[in-house]
Amino acid sequence: MFIIIAPQGTIIKGFDHESEVSPYARDEHEVWPGIYEEAPTSLLSLLEDEAITKDDVTFCFWRENNDLTWQKGKVEIPTGAEDGSDFLLRTIFRTAEDFVEFAEGYFELSLPLEVVAQxxxxxxxxxxxxxxxxxxGDIEKNLQELAELDF
Known part of the structure; x- marks a missing residue:
């Protein structure tokens, strides 16, 4: 999942590889119809970075600065199918404590709360x-990646 916050708004692109609406589940290997429909060009263009792999998508939400609610394309998901948004959006944790608890349960990692809090x-x-x-991990590689992201 990628969440891009930009001056013109925010766009969220998610990909659940097990979803029935995955491009990999289709014979044509195409983005499911409607996912990017009506997305503003100014936000959609932010997904063009090759690291994001724009076509690996099962859901997309956006919100321009003047929008009162989140928007999405006119997607018809088959009965019983899921796009992965419920699962992936639940992985956004508001507190360091919540993330540390998740990491312990999901990844079986014990992370130092004080560092995650920082x-x-x-x-x-x-x-x-x-x-x-x-x-x-490769500390120098991580620092280089952070620098490339202007983080």
Whole structure:
């Protein structure tokens, strides 16, 4: 799932690889009809980055700055099928405590709450924080990726 917050609004693109509306579940390997229908070009263009893989999508929501509610295309999902949005949107955690609890249950990871809390508070990411969150990770690669994201 990608959530892009930009000056013109916000767009959320999600992909549930097990969804019946996945492009991989279709013979033509195409985006399910209607997913991007009516999405504003100014927001849809934000999905053009190759790292996002725009066509790997099972749901899309957007909200321009002047919108009062979230919008989505005119998608007809077959009875009994799901687009994955319920599951994936539930993985947005409002507190560091909620995320740490999720990581323990889902990934079987024990993360240091104090470091996760610093990330939630917007602290600058340090080598020590990366090491605490992923002791086996490539710290320099992580720092480079963060720099490329202007984080």
């Amino acid at each position: 990330v939630y508070e917007g602290a600058a990411i340090t080598k020590e924080m990366i090491k605490a969150l992923n002791p086996d």
